[in-house]
Structures are given as structure tokens and as C-alpha cells.
Amino acid sequence: MTDAALSAPSTPLAREVARRRTFAIISHPDAGKTTLTEKLLMFGGAIQLAGQVKAKGERRRTKSDWMGIERERGISVVTSVMTFEYRDCVFNLLDTPGHEDFSEDTYRTLTAVDSAVMVIDAAKGIEARTRKLFEVCRLRDIPIVTFINKMDRESRDPFEILDEIEKTLALDATPLTWPIGRGRDFAGTYELATGRIRLVDGGGDVAGTGEDSLAGLVSPERAAETQEELELARGALKPFELDSFREGHLTPVFFGSALRNFGVRDLLDGLADLAPAPQGLEADKRAVKPEEERMTAFVFKVQANMDPNHRDRIAFARLCSGKLTRGMKARLTRTAKTIGLHAPQFFFAQDRQLAEEAFAGDVVGIPNHGLLRIGDTLTEGEDIAFLGVPSFAPEILRRVRLEDAMKAKKLKQALQELAEEGVVQVFRPFDGSPALVGVVGPLQLDVLTDRLKSEYGVEVGFEQSQFALARWVSAAKKSDLDEFLAGNRSSLAEDLDGDPVLLAGSAFQMNRAQERWGNVAFTDIKDVR
Numbered sequence: 304m305t306d307a308a309l310s311a312p313s314t315p316l317a318r319e320v321a322r323r324r325t326f327a328i329i330s331h332p333d334a335g336k337t338t339l340t341e342k343l344l345m346f347g348g349a350i351q352l353a354g355q356v357k358a359k360g361e362r363r364r365t366k367s368d369w370m371g372i373e374r375e376r377g378i379s380v381v382t383s384v385m386t387f388e389y390r391d392c393v394f395n396l397l398d399t400p401g402h403e404d405f406s407e408d409t410y411r412t413l414t415a416v417d418s419a420v421m422v423i424d425a426a427k428g429i430e431a432r433t434r435k436l437f438e439v440c441r442l443r444d445i446p447i448v449t450f451i452n453k454m455d456r457e458s459r460d461p462f463e464i465l466d467e468i469e470k471t472l473a474l475d476a477t478p479l480t481w482p483i484g485r486g487r488d489f490a491g492t493y494e495l496a497t498g499r500i501r502l503v504d505g506g507g508d509v510a511g512t513g514e515d516s517l518a519g520l521v522s523p524e525r526a527a528e529t530q531e532e533l534e535l536a537r538g539a540l541k542p543f544e545l546d547s548f549r550e551g552h553l554t555p556v557f558f559g560s561a562l563r564n565f566g567v568r569d570l571l572d573g574l575a576d577l578a579p580a581p582q583g584l585e586a587d588k589r590a591v592k593p594e595e596e597r598m599t600a601f602v603f604k605v606q607a608n609m610d611p612n613h614r615d616r617i618a619f620a621r622l623c624s625g626k627l628t629r630g631m632k633a634r635l636t637r638t639a640k641t642i643g644l645h646a647p648q649f650f651f652a653q654d655r656q657l658a659e660e661a662f663a664g665d666v667v668g669i670p671n672h673g674l675l676r677i678g679d680t681l682t683e684g685e686d687i688a689f690l691g692v693p694s695f696a697p698e699i700l701r702r703v704r705l706e707d708a709m710k711a712k713k714l715k716q717a718l719q720e721l722a723e724e725g726v727v728q729v730f731r732p733f734d735g736s737p738a739l740v741g742v743v744g745p746l747q748l749d750v751l752t753d754r755l756k757s758e759y760g761v762e763v764g765f766e767q768s769q770f771a772l773a774r775w776v777s778a779a780k781k782s783d784l785d786e787f788l789a790g791n792r793s794s795l796a797e798d799l800d801g802d803p804v805l806l807a808g809s810a811f812q813m814n815r816a817q818e819r820w821g822n823v824a825f826t827d828i829k830d831v832r
């Protein structure tokens with residue numbers, strides 16, 4: 304893989320690519336992701352006021368909070384992208400839904416980033432969801448920058464937190480800044496490489512340089528304690544290595560307080576200096592490099608009704624190479640159809656606007672009427688498909704009970720559309736019995752009910768079915784698959800793409816099938832193309 308950020312970019316396109324940083328924030332709820340996002344956007348000048356990114360309860364309400372259910376529960380269901388500029392970099396921050404139930408969306412979003420910021424609450428350390436999301440990042444070796452937040456509160460010893468990162472995530476942790484005091488005594492940060500001191504009270508401006516100047520800036524006890532810690536840190540911790548970070552083995556660590564807007568600039572500078580520009584990506588037939596002139600992109604997210612006034616459907620596409628120009632034609636390789644990109648959109652915290660041009664690494668929203676699906680590849684004509692936008696086997700399977708039998712056709716259409724959007728998975732049994740819906744988390748069922756009612760006027764309930772598990776089936780030899788399919792029709796269904804899925808009542812039954820059919824693979828993750 305070439306690294307656009309390190310080699311001197313030679314073409315205008317390569318220069319645009321080299322200045323892009325496309326990233327997501329991973330954290331456990333309450334660690335401070337929303338607060339940090341607001342502060343990052345403020346630095347980028349993307350929004351004027353803090354407190355506008357996500358509604359929490361009733362107080363902070365924004366447009367992104369478009370859905371009734373989201374408002375009620377005070378969680379962000381929407382995955383959106385926020386673009387801002389800082390220094391000479393263009394940052395694309397892909398927001399991941401905060402709630403555990405929406406992990407599938409989150410996972411897909413992480414297929415579209417080049418790096419991630421891991422926010423850790425300094426008092427709590429690594430929490431469950433952080434670890435889970437970290438594991439997803441590790442699958443793709445996504446480089447991770449760590450921000451240890453809430454240093455202004457009672458927090459754990461920095462060494463202890465670093466140790467926990469190393470032990471629980473098997474990731475080397477190298478602090479690039481060091482906290483001067485903590486809790487009520489948190490006074491600022493010391494940058495290890497340069498000795499630059501920034502004080503909380505100084506609004507983050509550089510207050511001095513070098514350990515010797517600490518004594519003049521903070522209390523003698525605090526200065527002595529910090530010097531001692533710095534000495535220990537230098538002796539005990541791994542030095543920063545860019546390659547190791549880029550390969551996903553080491554995380555640079557910053558300390559701060561998102562709430563007090565402290566340490567956020569260090570983090571942004573760190574992202575600008577260290578985080579990778581867009582990288583090459585494997586497609587089925589070849590590897591695609593971001594500096595290639597011809598545009599390629601893949602869809603990682605589809606969202607309906609972002610704006611209740613326009614019942615549109617937006618496909619979020621991550622550009623993998625080249626440049627997208629408004630009005631250009633693109634080939635949707637799944638269907639070999641050509642589509643016109645007449646109104647691609649960029650997103651900001653509050654607004655969207657037409658994208659006249661976008662470059663590899665950028666994310667654009669493409670309005671469409673159901674043509675684009677998750678996992679789709681767009682090119683300037685070449686017949687390739689990107690791999691690796693996964694579908695996950697549902698953990699809950701239900702039959703849909705229709706309150707008004709006259710609406711069966713409408714329900715079918717609605718489920719098809721919502722499945723294409725990734726809200727729900729629909730499995731149609733081979734034997735012709737009514738379709739089953741599958742979701743990864745229970746809250747998704749509420750979202751489904753809510754949307755069927757409000758958008759399609761269809762009221763439904765859900766019933767247990769005799770099936771509890773679903774696995775995609777495939778085999779190296781077509782004859783093996785055919786034999787399996789012929790022998791198990793009553794437990795088979797097809798998914799949205801027509802791929803076969805085995806349904807089982809229990810893990811025991813699923814294991815039995817696996818034992819019996821050794822040449823057939825049963826998988827709980829499917830790569831969507």
C-alpha cells in the first residue's frame with residue numbers, strides 16, 4: 304500500500320488525497336464522544352456554537368435528530384458524516400450511532416474510515432463497547448489515536464490507564480502529551496517530544512517549553528510530581544513509531560477534557576500529522592489506489608427520510624479513488640447500469656450542500672430512489688466490486704403479523720425497501736411461508752415498527768417463529784451446495800440478494816447441520832458486494 308501522506312504528492316489529485324483524513328470516533332456511551340465532536344467541529348469552523356451535534360434528552364435538539372423514536376430515547380440512530388477543514392487538512396468525521404443495538408451500522412461505518420479516535424473516560428478506562436468497537440477496527444488494522452477524556456474530573460492514574468490499554472487491547476500505548484495534575488488539579492498538558500506546555504487556563508495557547516519552565520507555571524508540588532511522572536514515562540513506555548501506529552499495533556495517546564475544550568487541538572494536530580491519508584483498497588479484481596484518476600466509490604450506508612420534507616433516500620458513498628464531479632455518470636457495477644450523479648451532497652453538522660467535486664477519502668450522499676444498496680460499487684465504467692462491507696447474521700428472528708390483511712402488498716414493498724436500507728434483514732422461506740425479519744438488536748424492531756407505521760401506514764406486530772438462528776450457506780463446489788439445498792428446503796430461505804440462508808431453531812440444530820454437511824460453509828457474516 305502506498306501512503307499518499309508520506310510521498311510528495313505529484314498531481315493535483317494526489318495533493319487533494321494527501322490532505323484528507325477520514326475517521327470515526329469509537330467510545331462507550333457517556334465517555335464524551337458528542338462533546339468531543341462538537342469541539343472538533345468548532346476548531347474546524349464547521350459550527351459556531353457547541354452543543355449542537357446531538358440531542359441528549361430534550362435540551363439539545365438538532366436536525367440530525369429526525370426520528371421520533373430517536374428523540375424519545377435520546378440516542379442517535381443516524382450515521383452521518385461531518386466535514387470540516389483544519390490547517391490544510393480536510394477532515395471527514397463519520398459519526399457512529401451511539402447505541403449498542405445499532406452495531407451493524409457502526410461496523411459498516413468503520414469500513415469507510417482510514418483511522419479512528421478512541422475516546423476513553425479517564426475515570427473508567429476501557430469499557431465494554433469501546434472494546435467491541437476496537438475489535439472491529441483491529442479486523443482491518445485501522446490505526447487508532449487515543450483521547451483520554453475528562454481529565455478535569457477525578458480520574459485514574461495515567462500509567463494505570465495506559466497499562467490497561469496495553470493489557471486489554473494488546474496495543475502499545477505511547478503518550479504524546481502528559482497531563483499536568485488531574486481532577487481539580489488538572490492544569491494542562493506537556494508534549495513529550497517538544498516540551499511544549501499548554502495550560503487549561505491559558506485557553507490552550509503555548510505557555511512555556513521544557514520541564515524547567517514547569518515550576519514557573521504551576522505549583523512547585525505539581526511541577527515536581529509531573530517531572531517525576533515524565534521521567535517514569537520516558538523510561539517505561541515505548542517510543543512512538545509511525546509505522547507501528549499505521550499498522551494498528553501502537554496508539555498515540557492524548558490527554559484532555561473535551562468539556563473544557565482542552566487537549567482537543569493536540570488531538571487534531573495529531574490527526575493531521577500522524578493519521579493516514581486515504582489508503583488503497585482491495586476490489587475483487589485488483590487493488591485500487593486513491594490517486595488513480597478514475598473515480599471509484601462504495602456505498603456503506605443507506606438512509607431514508609433524512610429530511611422529513613423530502614422523502615428521499617440517501618446512499619452514503621465513500622470515494623476510494625479519483626475525483627467525483629457533479630453531473631458525472633457512474634456505473635453501478637452490481638447491475639451494470641449507468642447512473643447520473645446529479646446531486647451529490649456534502650454534509651456538515653447542521654446542513655448539507657451540493658458537492659461540486661469530491662476526492663478519494665470523501666464521503667458524499669447520493670440521493671436515489673432505491674437504486675443504490677449497501678455494498679454497491681460505483682466506477683467510471685470499470686467492472687470491479689469492492690469487498691468487505693459486511694452483513695451480520697441477525698440475533699433475533701421474527702414473523703411479521705399484519706394488523707390489516709389488505710396491506711400485505713404494501714408490507715412487502717416496505718420490507719423490501721427497509722431491507723435495502725439495512726434497517727432490517729428479510730428472509731423469504733423457500734417453502735413460500737410468510738417472510739421472516741431479522742435484526743441484530745431488539746431496538747431495531749421498535750425502529751421497524753415505527754417506520755412501517757409512520758412512513759408506510761402499515762401497522763404490525765411481531766411473533767416468535769420456530770427459528771432462532773440464521774446462517775448464510777455456501778460451498779466450494781456447486782454440486783455440494785445444490786445437494787444441501789435440495790435436502791433442506793423446509794429450513795431454507797433467501798435473503799435480499801437471493802443468497803441462501805439456513806434457519807435453525809437452536810444452536811444445537813445449527814451445529815448438527817454443520818457436522819452433517821462438512822463441505823458446506825455456514826457463516827454469520829456476509830460480505831455484501
Ligand code: G4P
Nearest residue numbers: 331332333334335336337338339452453456560561562563
Ligand atoms: P457520549 O456522546 O460519549 O455519550 O458523551 P457526551 O459527550 O454526551 O458526554 C457525556 C457526559 O460527560 C456529559 O454530561 C458531558 O457533559 C460530560 N463530559 C464530556 N466530556 C467531559 C469532560 O471532559 N469533562 C467532564 N467533567 N465532563 C465531560 P451529562 O451531564 O451526562 O450531560 P449534559 O447534560 O452535560 O449534556
